[in-house]
Amino acid sequence: xxxxxxxxxxxxxxxxxxxxxxxxxxxxxxxxxxxxxxxxxxxxxxxxxxxxxxxxxxxxxxxxxxxxxxxxxxxxxxxxxxxxxxxxxxxxxxxxxxxxxxxxxxxxxxxxxxxxxxxxxxxxxxxxxxxxxxxxxxxxxxxxxxxxxxxxxxxxxxxxxxxxxxxxxxxxxxxxxxxxxxxxxxxxxxxxxxxxxxxxxxxxxxxxxxxxxxxxxxxxxxxxxxxxxxxxxxxxxxxxxxxxxxxxxxxxxxxxxxxxxxxxxxxxxxxxxxxxxxxxxxxxxxxxxxxxxxxxxxxxxxxxxxxxxxxxxxxxxxxxxxxxx
Amino acid sequence: xxxxxxxxxxxxxxxxxxxxxxxxxxxxxxxxxxxxxxxxxxxxxxxxxxxxxxxxxxxxxxxxxxxxxxxxxxxxxxxxxxxxxxxxxxxxxxxxxxxxxxxxxxxxxxxxxxxxxxxxxxxxxxxxxxxxxxxxxxxxxxxxxxxxxxxxxxxxxxxxxxxxxxxxxxxxxxxxxxxxxxxxxxxxxxxxxxxxxxxxxxxxxxxxxxxxxxxxxxxxxxxxxxxxxxxxxxxxxxxxxxxxxxxxxxxxxxxxxxxxxxxxxxxxxxxxxxxxxxxxxxxxxxxxxxxxxxxxxxxxxxxxxxxxxxxxxxxxxxx
Numbered sequence: 001x002x003x004x005x006x007x008x009x010x011x012x013x014x015x016x017x018x019x020x021x022x023x024x025x026x027x028x029x030x031x032x033x034x035x036x037x038x039x040x041x042x043x044x045x046x047x048x049x050x051x052x053x054x055x056x057x058x059x060x061x062x063x064x065x066x067x068x069x070x071x072x073x074x075x076x077x078x079x080x081x082x083x084x085x086x087x088x089x090x091x092x093x094x095x096x097x098x099x100x101x102x103x104x105x106x107x108x109x110x111x112x113x114x115x116x117x118x119x120x121x122x123x124x125x126x127x128x129x130x131x132x133x134x135x136x137x138x139x140x141x142x143x144x145x146x147x148x149x150x151x152x153x154x155x156x157x158x159x160x161x162x163x164x165x166x167x168x169x170x171x172x173x174x175x176x177x178x179x180x181x182x183x184x185x186x187x188x189x190x191x192x193x194x195x196x197x198x199x200x201x202x203x204x205x206x207x208x209x210x211x212x213x214x215x216x217x218x219x220x221x222x223x224x225x226x227x228x229x230x231x232x233x234x235x236x237x238x239x240x241x242x243x244x245x246x247x248x249x250x251x252x253x254x255x256x257x258x259x260x261x262x263x264x265x266x267x268x269x270x271x272x273x274x275x276x277x278x279x280x281x282x283x284x285x286x287x288x289x290x291x292x293x294x295x296x297x298x299x300x301x302x303x304x305x306x307x308x309x310x311x312x313x314x315x316x317x318x319x320x321x322x323x324x325x
Numbered sequence: 326x327x328x329x330x331x332x333x334x335x336x337x338x339x340x341x342x343x344x345x346x347x348x349x350x351x352x353x354x355x356x357x358x359x360x361x362x363x364x365x366x367x368x369x370x371x372x373x374x375x376x377x378x379x380x381x382x383x384x385x386x387x388x389x390x391x392x393x394x395x396x397x398x399x400x401x402x403x404x405x406x407x408x409x410x411x412x413x414x415x416x417x418x419x420x421x422x423x424x425x426x427x428x429x430x431x432x433x434x435x436x437x438x439x440x441x442x443x444x445x446x447x448x449x450x451x452x453x454x455x456x457x458x459x460x461x462x463x464x465x466x467x468x469x470x471x472x473x474x475x476x477x478x479x480x481x482x483x484x485x486x487x488x489x490x491x492x493x494x495x496x497x498x499x500x501x502x503x504x505x506x507x508x509x510x511x512x513x514x515x516x517x518x519x520x521x522x523x524x525x526x527x528x529x530x531x532x533x534x535x536x537x538x539x540x541x542x543x544x545x546x547x548x549x550x551x552x553x554x555x556x557x558x559x560x561x562x563x564x565x566x567x568x569x570x571x572x573x574x575x576x577x578x579x580x581x582x583x584x585x586x587x588x589x590x591x592x593x594x595x596x597x598x599x600x601x602x603x604x605x606x607x608x609x610x611x612x613x614x615x616x617x618x619x620x621x622x623x624x625x626x627x628x629x630x631x632x633x634x635x636x637x638x639x640x641x642x643x644x
Contacts, residue, residue: 025458051458057488062447062481069451069465072436073386075458092478096441097448105429105437106419107641142642165644241643 007177009151010040013158025052028080060089071113084119098167099142110165121308122175127298132263137169138240144168145239149214151181156191173212196243202232205256213260220314255286256321265293290317326543341371344395365392369565372590374399376538380546386434386465388449393438401433404623414630443476453491464492464549472503483524492549495557500564521557533562
């Protein structure tokens with residue numbers, strides 16, 4: 001183990017998988033010569049050359065579909081979308097093509113493609129550079145959706161995503177890029193997709209969270225412990241398919257549930273988790289489910305800090321579930 | 326690339342007739358309610374698929390559109406399993422999931438018809454990318470209509486393929502109609518091949534003649550195979566039966582439709598072959614009989630195939 005920043009852990013994952021498998025290549029705007037807008041592919045252009053680290057014109061729609069075509073011919077592309085907001089230009093590619101190609105062509109081939117993108121606020125970059133749109137992709141059959149909360153996870157999950165034969169929308173968080181954490185060295189660090197991780201054990205309230213909000217939930221749990229409240233933090237890690245069993249087990253233990261994400265609360269992934277709990281294990285609940293998410297407005301440039309949900313919002317939601325016995 | 330031999334010309338003729346009769350059969354069973362959804366036929370446009378596919382190997386790639394039966398047949402799809410797919414049956418190429426609009430057979434390099442206008446163009450370029458990446462001499466052919474040339478993916482992909490020097494042939498069948506809108510509504514220029522200049526690749530215009538198309542595509546394929554990059558080929562053709570089967574074409578007028586049907590790439594080629602004594606009337610009869618029985622067999626096969634069961638609906642959604 002060594003201390004590594006989140007963005008460097010991504011680079012390590014890319015580098016190791018490219019070394020391991022000749023069919024893995026990187027494609028995107030500024031991924032080569034510039035080393036990626038956030039530095040995820042720094043030095044990889046020098047190491048692997050323009051054949052495997054491919055700079056493209058600013059053409060999200062077509063470069064993503066081009067990667068899909070390459071994937072159907074046996075390659076394993078890793079596409080970088082510079083900001084998650086720009087993936088809107090590639091929605092036909094991801095929703096109509098990539099998600100469906102294997103299925104609608106009768107399982108003739110698989111679609112081993114990873115589309116990486118950073119989401120979230122934190123740079124005061126305004127309404128078109130800060131969105132969290134994971135729920136859109138989680139709603140589309142055929143895709144997997146993965147979100148990593150720290151350097152250890154991002155490396156292990158990205159490596160698994162690259163080795164997966166299904167299309168994976170891999171969502172990073174911009175504010176986490178600089179986060180440092182312990183990361184195992186070597187090619188064997190894999191975290192299975194589809195499995196949640198209980199980041200902290202607790203007995204009073206379950207907080208299910210993703211990406212940056214996992215870390216906010218852990219901070220909230222530490223604070224609340226001082227008030228005598230024991231919070232269990234479950235990191236979904238894979239949003240689609242999500243680990244229902246892990247969530248249900250935790251709720252079966254705590255009987256109280258909060259779901260936290262940075263994305264807009266309305267129709268976010270919290271809605272799916274809450275609805276599933278209501279449908280299948282309602283009797284386990286001792287209090288209404290609370291959700292933490294951003295307000296239903298576009299992200300505000302100068303009021304970003306007010307807009308973005310954080311540790312205090314999680315604490316407030318946890319306390320609210322405890323007021324209802 | 327030399328001139329096609331007499332045998333090759335007879336083969337072209339047979340292939341065009343086979344596509345025509347297959348689509349006529351599809352119209353018949355569609356009208357009888359045996360095929361679901363939408364059916365888009367390419368009758369009148371058989372020359373392009375035959376002309377281009379004559380240069381392609383099984384390991385070359387082609388991507389088609391909602392009007393793509395001709396290319397799938399010319400590239401070597403098996404009629405029985407294709408018919409079963411259009412009938413929505415389990416033994417179809419795509420397990421009854423695709424129908425006409427997404428027919429694919431990757432083992433023959435048929436990357437699938439695409440229901441999104443312009444959606445398949447970058448996917449096919451991706452096959453070209455893969456060929457270059459692997460260092461093979463395979464080529465990829467993206468086919469599309471004039472309507473698709475106003476989608477962003479057309480412009481983006483021509484640019485991408487040119488910048489990356491990919492072994493791709495962009496084959497535009499300009500039938501003058503973007504669904505229900507004529508060319509002047511959707512493009513200021515008459516010759517869409519002119520657009521190639523913006524992307525630094527050759528743009529070639531050919532008429533709806535199988536030999537002309539064969540020759541133009543031969544050069545484009547050769548260019549791609551030897552690593553000289555992509556070409557845009559525009560075929561000027563006519564669409565006989567409207568956007569979909571059942572389209573009354575009121576927006577077009579009977580006179581214009583009759584005019585289009587009077588220009589028949591098969592009849593014109595047939596007249597030439599008869600005149601040059603390459604083909605005899607007896608040969609035509611034999612060709613027609615063989616195709617008719619092949620199609621009967623395909624339809625009978627499709628009819629007796631089972632539908633997929635509900636328990637198979639999600640099979641293989643994820644690997």
